Amino acid sequence: MDPFLPVQKLADYLTYSVFNLAPKTHLSLALNFFIYDSIKIFILLLVINYLMAIIRYYIPTEKIRDFLTKRQWLGFDYFLASAFGVITPFCSCSSIPLFIGFLSAGIPLGVTLAFLITSPLVNEASIAIFIGLFGLKITLMYVLAGVFIGMVGGFVLGKMGLEEEIDEALKKVIKSAKNKKTNYSFEKKQSFFSLLKKFWDEGWDLTKKIFVYVLIGVGVGALIHGFVPMGFFEKYLKNGSFWSVPLATILAVPLYSNAVGVIPIMQALVSKGVPFGTALSFMMATVGLSLPEALILKRAMKTKLLVSFFTVVTLGIILIGWFFNFFLLT
Amino acid sequence: MKIAVLGSGCATCKALYELTKKAVVELGLKNEVEYITDISKIIEMGVMQSPVLAINGKAVMVGFIPDVEKIKEIIKKNLTNV
Numbered sequence: 001m002d003p004f005l006p007v008q009k010l011a012d013y014l015t016y017s018v019f020n021l022a023p024k025t026h027l028s029l030a031l032n033f034f035i036y037d038s039i040k041i042f043i044l045l046l047v048i049n050y051l052m053a054i055i056r057y058y059i060p061t062e063k064i065r066d067f068l069t070k071r072q073w074l075g076f077d078y079f080l081a082s083a084f085g086v087i088t089p090f091c092s093c094s095s096i097p098l099f100i101g102f103l104s105a106g107i108p109l110g111v112t113l114a115f116l117i118t119s120p121l122v123n124e125a126s127i128a129i130f131i132g133l134f135g136l137k138i139t140l141m142y143v144l145a146g147v148f149i150g151m152v153g154g155f156v157l158g159k160m161g162l163e164e165e166i167d168e169a170l171k172k173v174i175k176s177a178k179n180k181k182t183n184y185s186f187e188k189k190q191s192f193f194s195l196l197k198k199f200w201d202e203g204w205d206l207t208k209k210i211f212v213y214v215l216i217g218v219g220v221g222a223l224i225h226g227f228v229p230m231g232f233f234e235k236y237l238k239n240g241s242f243w244s245v246p247l248a249t250i251l252a253v254p255l256y257s258n259a260v261g262v263i264p265i266m267q268a269l270v271s272k273g274v275p276f277g278t279a280l281s282f283m284m285a286t287v288g289l290s291l292p293e294a295l296i297l298k299r300a301m302k303t304k305l306l307v308s309f310f311t312v313v314t315l316g317i318i319l320i321g322w323f324f325n326f327f328l329l330t
Numbered sequence: 331m332k333i334a335v336l337g338s339g340c341a342t343c344k345a346l347y348e349l350t351k352k353a354v355v356e357l358g359l360k361n362e363v364e365y366i367t368d369i370s371k372i373i374e375m376g377v378m379q380s381p382v383l384a385i386n387g388k389a390v391m392v393g394f395i396p397d398v399e400k401i402k403e404i405i406k407k408n409l410t411n412v
Contacts, residue, residue: 061378062376065378094338094378094379094380094393096338096369096380097338097369097372097377097378097379097380098378098379100369100373101377101378104373169370170369170370170373172370173369173373173374174373296338296340299369
């Protein structure tokens with residue numbers, strides 16, 4: 001049985017009884033979607049953010065770094081770095097310290113970039129929303145796609161010999177930081193119950209912080225659901241599975257948004273006939289390829305590395321879009 | 331005691347700086363809060379996140395916490411240690 005059935009009942013009750021709207025009108029459809037989706041996503045966000053707070057407590061970024069430093073993984077480290085990118089919360093403010101921190105620890109450039117690529121593409125919040133809007137199976141494919149882009153992108157970039165294309169001042173920092181130990185530690189001994197509370201606080205903080213973006217995204221999505229006719233985009237995107245993917249990717253670059261705001265819009269577009277791969281590419285490009293992100297990274301990378309980085313990620317996103325359009329969901 | 335906020339110059343880092351200044355005032359301290367955007371300083375502390383709240387050159391909090399009370403608590407705790 002659908003565990004969210006009570007939420008649907010509530011949305012129906014509010015829409016048709018409390019607000020007294022006639023069923024099957026544009027407005028009531030949009031409102032119904034809005035209530036249902038926002039409550040459902042809110043619940044999922046709370047649960048997943050809680051789980052992720054636990055994981056993060058036991059696997060902090062420092063541990064991931066040490067883990068990747070200690071062993072030679074024969075290519076498996078690309079996968080691990082990329083997978084770790086999924087569970088790490090990502091704020092673009094952290095991307096440079098993280099980038100330099102990984103390199104300082106002696107992690108190869110390619111592996112570091114694998115982590116950096118996947119981190120914004122897939123994160124806990126986007127997973128929660130994907131589950132809510134697309135179901136488990138598609139969520140799993142989305143996560144795998146994100147990890148795959150990071151892995152392959154990191155691997156390709158690692159083979160391009162770009163190790164020297166890093167900001168000169170930071171290169172010195174990397175050299176001097178090698179063989180040096182981290183000089184901070186946080187108290188780790190906490191009782192079980194205070195930990196449970198800590199996880200809750202952390203999850204709740206995160207949920208609060210992003211929920212406004214979710215509401216905006218769900219709001220726009222609900223309008224599309226209610227007012228745009230079924231199959232609207234199919235008319236324009238007829239046989240568009242091919243060219244619409246690169247177009248959507250390029251169009252998304254100037255847009256800078258949080259993944260959590262884009263996914264509900266993406267889902268609404270898909271339900272109106274936009275091919276799934278096209279919508280996925282659009283969403284990934286919005287979060288993974290943005291100008292503000294490029295400006296931040298510019299402080300650490302020389303132009304050649306920056307351009308290569310963005311080119312490889314763009315190609316990866318386009319390929320994933322085609323892959324979904326042609327092989328998976330036709 | 332030196333209180334500093336280190337960041338890569340993003341909006342969140344700036345927000346932590348403002349919050350920390352507020353926390354210091356509310357605690358009745360006379361300290362200046364320094365705002366550092368030099369990334370190499372963050373790396374030297376061995377931290378891989380930003381922003382960072384540092385007291386006497388030691389990172390005491392990483393990541394952004396939008397809560398003045400928590401920041402006050404952390405500053406107070408580290409005051410007694412000095």
